[in-house]
Amino acid sequence: MNEYGFTVKKTDTLRNQVYKDIKSAIIRGKIDPGTRLRENDISKEMGVSRGPIREAILLLEREGLLVTQTHKETMVAKVEKDEVTMLLNPLRVLLESFSIQKIIPNLNETHFVQLEKILDELNQACKQKEIEVIVEKDLEFHEYLIALTGEPYLITLWKSVSSRIVFHFMTNTREKHQMDNFSQLMNEHKELFEAIKTKNWEYIEPVLKEHIY
Numbered sequence: 711m712n713e714y715g716f717t718v719k720k721t722d723t724l725r726n727q728v729y730k731d732i733k734s735a736i737i738r739g740k741i742d743p744g745t746r747l748r749e750n751d752i753s754k755e756m757g758v759s760r761g762p763i764r765e766a767i768l769l770l771e772r773e774g775l776l777v778t779q780t781h782k783e784t785m786v787a788k789v790e791k792d793e794v795t796m797l798l799n800p801l802r803v804l805l806e807s808f809s810i811q812k813i814i815p816n817l818n819e820t821h822f823v824q825l826e827k828i829l830d831e832l833n834q835a836c837k838q839k840e841i842e843v844i845v846e847k848d849l850e851f852h853e854y855l856i857a858l859t860g861e862p863y864l865i866t867l868w869k870s871v872s873s874r875i876v877f878h879f880m881t882n883t884r885e886k887h888q889m890d891n892f893s894q895l896m897n898e899h900k901e902l903f904e905a906i907k908t909k910n911w912e913y914i915e916p917v918l919k920e921h922i923y
Contacts, residue, residue, distance in 0.1 A: 724758060729766035731756070736775050736786055737873065738842055739880045743788040747776065773870045775877060789878040798875050803922050805868045806852065807915065813858045814909050822907055824854060829899055836892035844892065845876055851899060855906075 732752070735741050747767070749760045756763070767784055770776040778784040789798075832847035849872060856868045898921045905917040 724762040725765045725769075728752075728756060728758060728762045729769050732766055733770060733773075733775060733873070736770070737845075737877050737880055741786050743786050743881060745786045746783045747786065748783060772866070773873045775873055787874070787877070789874050789881075791878070791882070794875055794878050798871050799922055801871045802868070802875065803919055805864065805871065806855065806918060806922070809856045809859045809861075809864065809868075810906065810914060810918065811911055812861075813855065814911060814914075816858070817906070817909055821858065822903075825851065825903055825906070828854065829896075829903060832899060833896055836896050839892070841880075844895070845880065848895070848899070849876065 732747075741747070749763050749767070752763050753760050767776055767778070771778060771784075774789075775787055776784050777787045828847055828851045832844065832851065835843035835847055852872070853865075853868070856865050859865075902914075902917050902921050905914045908914070
């Protein structure tokens with residue numbers, strides 16, 4: 711029985727394979743908030759030992775997607791709208807603001823070409839209304855900027871915040887956005903990209919805040 715729909719691919723370390731598969735299933739709404747995840751069940755379904763599963767669960771707990779209470783089973787976390795608007799979005803603004811200010815002096819044409827490539831792929835996904843790909847490319851655009859800082863801890867912090875925001879979107883507003891033409895999303899990213907190309911923080915800051923909020 712394939713209860714969770716996990717399909718481990720032999721293209722990465724075993725822990726990372728398990729981590730990516732469980733994370734994808736959670737964010738894409740294949741597993742509802744509050745669902746219990748049992749190591750034994752996942753082990754049997756994936757055909758792997760419990761060790762990599764336990765390691766993957768710890769990583770997902772750090773990202774806020776799973777919750778394990780003392781002497782209780784692990785459950786998929788719940789993310790409320792108030793948490794997104796009052797905590798997660800402001801945190802994301804802080805993290806991305808810090809990152810962009812840090813990388814501005816070193817941004818060059820190579821970076822802009824890569825960002826534009828991601829935007830082209832995002833635009834194509836918007837035209838096809840492929841929500842999962844849209845979310846993936848949206849995150850990739852911002853994560854690329856964060857990664858340019860070369861700060862592993864900063865990247866981990868950003869992932870924990872962005873994962874919960876995306877999880878809330880996919881589990882609460884996904885159906886509403888099925889009918890969108892995503893023109894606003896695309897325009898916002900293009901405007902942010904053009905602002906970043908100026909390498910002028912005073913111009914970038916309001917555009918970034920408007921985009922996130």
